[in-house]
Amino acid sequence: MEFTTGGRLEVRITAADTGKRVSVRRLDPSGTPGSLFADTVGVLTSWDNGVLSITRKSGETVRIEESTLVAGKVVPAAPPRRRGPAASFEELAPVLARAWQPVESERLGDWTLRAAAGFTRRANSVLPLGDPGLPLPDALDHVRAWYAARGLPAYIQTATGAAGTQERLCADLEQAGWEREVSAEVRIAALAPIADLDADVSRVRLDRTVDEAWLSRYQRSLTPGEHVLEVLNSGPSVWFASVPGDGAAPAAIGRCVVDGRWAGFMAVEVDPALRRQGLATAVMTALARRALDEGASAAWLQVEADNDAARALYEGQGFATHHSYHHFRSR
Known part of the structure; x- marks a missing residue:
């Protein structure tokens, strides 16, 4: 992270840069031995009464005393993407x-x-x-x-x-x-590679509407009412996937909504006793193939930031983080 001009650290931001993405260096507030500076990158959201507020891409807001600044500059709004579809x-x-x-x-x-x-x-x-x-x-x-x-x-x-x-x-x-x-991540990827995954899709059943069996595997609502069905069935072109299990509940389920060039994947769930057997991949592959048939070319999904298993699965399928989203609740 380069802050210098002619070898000299400079603070090249002011309160007029509020709303812009900045990178700043300050004296390390932790006092950790051997660590003199701390760097912060994010959007400058305020600069009042000698205190800067910078909101990182994670949604965390960092407050910095102006007196501790040793360098700062405006940086591009977002780093260039290296893979996946272009999307704003x-x-x-x-x-x-x-x-x-x-x-x-x-x-x-x-x-x-x-x-x-x-x-x-x-x-x-x-x-x-x-x-x-x-x-x-x-x-x-x-x-x-x-x-x-x-x-x-x-x-x-x-x-x-x-x-x-x-x-x-x-x-x-x-x-x-x-x-x-x-907080959660919105991830995007090219759709065709997901449809080309080496997965056994022979047992995956695709339906236009949700049924009781599918709902029995779905963990978001233990007592699904009409409002649940209305939300799940909403969308431009909705598909539900299921893999039959030994009992009434499917071994795995998933939901996909096709909307123009985009295919969104949601509610991918697997019987805990049957995880790591490729069922989630099979569900997503079958849904991706159907979405390709409808003209989609790009994929998106949402995954909570602390769901390490799901994040690893999606990274292996080519999904990269586009942005994060957060829910703020009134106290």
């Missing part, structure tokens, strides 16, 4: 939303308030793709009241880590007392 956040965000639609929604400027009787945070959170049309404190009051009227906690889903994502909104929510509860 502006393209991906609506695709992800169409694949997991709520039962009820309302517009607040460019924000969408979504509810589905509490089934998943994605379907019960605000999608803030732009300006709410109100000052932020008023918009947050409206959000709280809207969810309270439905007996639901107020969540806002934000994204970080790519050009056009919402680092400043993350910082504003933290400042307003909202708490980040869950």
Whole structure:
């Protein structure tokens, strides 16, 4: 990380660079022996009263005393991608939303308030793709009241880590007392290599609608009601995959939504007693082949940041992180 001009460290950022991606070096606050400096890269979300706030791509906000700065500069909005399809956040965000639609929604400027009787945070959170049309404190009051009227906690889903994502909104929510509860990665890949994986797809059954057997393997809802079915069946072109098991529940399941060039993979679950036998790969391969038949060429999925087993599986299939998303809850 180069900060110098003619061998001299320089701070080349000011408060006017708020909203830009920056890289800064400061005196190491930990005091670790042998460590003089600490580096931080992220979006400069504020610079007030001698304190800088920088939101990293992980969604974490770092606060830095101006007096500890020894170097700083503006850097490109996002590093160039080395693999996978080219995609912007502006393209991906609506695709992800169409694949997991709520039962009820309302517009607040460019924000969408979504509810589905509490089934998943994605379907019960605000999608803030732009300006709410109100000052932020008023918009947050409206959000709280809207969810309270439905007996639901107020969540806002934000994204970080790519050009056009919402680092400043993350910082504003933290400042307003909202708490980040869950973070996940949105990963993308070329679709054809997934369809070409060496997997036994002979037992994988594909259906257009979800049935009771599929739901018995699905772990997100123990008592699926009509609201669950409405969310699961929503999307431009939805497919459900299942591999028969020895009992009533399938050995493995998955869901795919085809939307233009994109195929989104969700709800890939395997009987714990049958893991590491290639069933998840078989499900995804069968779904990928069907998506290719419908004209898709790129794949996406979402995986929670602490799900190491799933992340390893998807990395082996060529998925790379595009951006992260987070759910902030009102306290």
